[in-house]
Amino acid sequence: MQPAQQKGKVIIAGAGPGDPELITVKTVKALRQAEVILVDRLVSEEILKEYASPQAEIVYVGKQCRRPGTTPQATINELLVEYALLGKQVLRLKGGDVSIFSNVLDELQALVAHEIPYEIIPGITAALGAAAYAGIPLTARQHSTAVRFLTFYTYSKLTEEYWHELAQTEDTLVFYMSSERLNEVVEKLTRHGISEEKQLAVVEQATTPLQHVQVSSLYDYEQNLGGKTFVSPSLVIIGKVVALHEQFQWFTNNPSREHYFKPVSEQASLVLQ
Ligand code: SAH
Numbered sequence: 001m002q003p004a005q006q007k008g009k010v011i012i013a014g015a016g017p018g019d020p021e022l023i024t025v026k027t028v029k030a031l032r033q034a035e036v037i038l039v040d041r042l043v044s045e046e047i048l049k050e051y052a053s054p055q056a057e058i059v060y061v062g063k064q065c066r067r068p069g070t071t072p073q074a075t076i077n078e079l080l081v082e083y084a085l086l087g088k089q090v091l092r093l094k095g096g097d098v099s100i101f102s103n104v105l106d107e108l109q110a111l112v113a114h115e116i117p118y119e120i121i122p123g124i125t126a127a128l129g130a131a132a133y134a135g136i137p138l139t140a141r142q143h144s145t146a147v148r149f150l151t152f153y154t155y156s157k158l159t160e161e162y163w164h165e166l167a168q169t170e171d172t173l174v175f176y177m178s179s180e181r182l183n184e185v186v187e188k189l190t191r192h193g194i195s196e197e198k199q200l201a202v203v204e205q206a207t208t209p210l211q212h213v214q215v216s217s218l219y220d221y222e223q224n225l226g227g228k229t230f231v232s233p234s235l236v237i238i239g240k241v242v243a244l245h246e247q248f249q250w251f252t253n254n255p256s257r258e259h260y261f262k263p264v265s266e267q268a269s270l271v272l273q
Contacts, residue, residue, distance in 0.1 A: 007116055008035075008088040010080055012104060014097040014123015018208040018260060019133075020046035022124050027093075030121065034091035036083045038076065040102075041264050042095030042233055044208075060267040064232070069264035073103050077110035084116040095233075097125035101151055101176050125149070127174040130206035130235050134213045135248030138172045143240040146171040152178040152185055160192075167192030172239035179230040186221045189238070194218055199242035204234040208260040213253055215245055231257055 011030045016022035031037070031051035039048065041062030048058060059079060061071040083090045098104050098120055111118050127149055131138045138147040148171050152158065158166075166173060167189045178185060179202060186200070196219060204212040212231070216224035218238070 006087050007114075008084040008086065008090055010084050010090045010092060010111055010116055010118040011121060012092045012094070012098050012107060012118060013121035014125070015040075015043040015047055015093050015095060016124045017096050017126040017129030017206055018042075018044060018211075019129070020044040020050065022129060022207060023047060023051075024121060024123065026121050027123065030091050031093070033089055035088045037091045037093055038079060038083075039093045040095045041267065042261055043093050044260075045262075047093075060264075062264040062267055064264045069267065071264075073106050076103075077106055080107055081110055081114050081116065084111070085114065094123070095126070096129070097123045100125045100127075100149060126176065126206055126233065126235050127237075130174075130203040130237065133207045133211055133251045134201060134203050134237075134245055135250055136201060136237055136241050136245050137248075138174070138237070138239075138241060140241050140244055143244070144170055144172040147174060148172070149174050149176065150178075151176045152181055154180070156181075158188075163188040164192045167194040170240075172237065172241050175236040175238070178236055179232075179234045182230075182236060183221070183226065185236070185238075186218050190218050190221075194238075195240075197243075198239050201237045201242045201245055202230055202234055203237065204231040205260045206233075206235060209252075210254050210256055210258055210260045211251060212255055213245060213249065215242060231259065233261065 013027040013030055028051050032053055034056050036057045037052055038059045038061050041064055061076045063070045080092060094102050139145060150173055152175055199215055199217050201213055201215045
């Protein structure tokens, strides 16, 4: 590859959690101007249809736990660098917000190593989208004074001390990428004596027309939700605030098991130059 005279610029932006209208004006402008768009799996197709320039090259670089079609992070880093060195205006569009459970650090390091200029535009992270569309204010007065964003995915391991602290804290807990191991989360928290006042909400496909919220006490989890597989993506909120859902839910609950986001294997394959 022959590097262009002038390096392109990379804009790393969050596309929001699902509802295509939950995107910033700044990211819409970046979408209109981008020549190459590298897209995560959890970005609404509507956003690309509506705002990407028809001339833009769209490259799907989604990741999905243990699924074929997943793009390795090293490939994403290389693509970002290659397109920028060709002098292209590149948009790296991520689901939710760029700094929450995303590999933005790897991408920034690759850009800095090649002295490629960049900008970062925030987005609405899934926890905030789910909280709003499920009517669960995360730090509601007299319920909680703080919120933690956590993850407990395939390879995570947390110490018993840490679980104990999580069970005892008054903070609202939001677990990303954890629904496959939710039974373990519940088992640990109940074993460490989490209060019966705290409930759990699983929010599947938050902010999309297929959003589905299921609430259970942790101690009745086995009976209510045990053995269920949840539709991806889903997020788990735990705390006293979950009780507020019953009174303040406003968005239609859709129990359909259809998928809003396509699995990586069905997204268009990589376009390499
Ligand atoms: N950067 C993203 C998170 C990426 S990690 C953000 O800020 O939202 C991917 C995880 O995010 C999923 O496994 C799921 O737990 C959560 N997630 C993303 N979009 C979601 C949605 N629409 N509904 C529920 N959970 C979602």
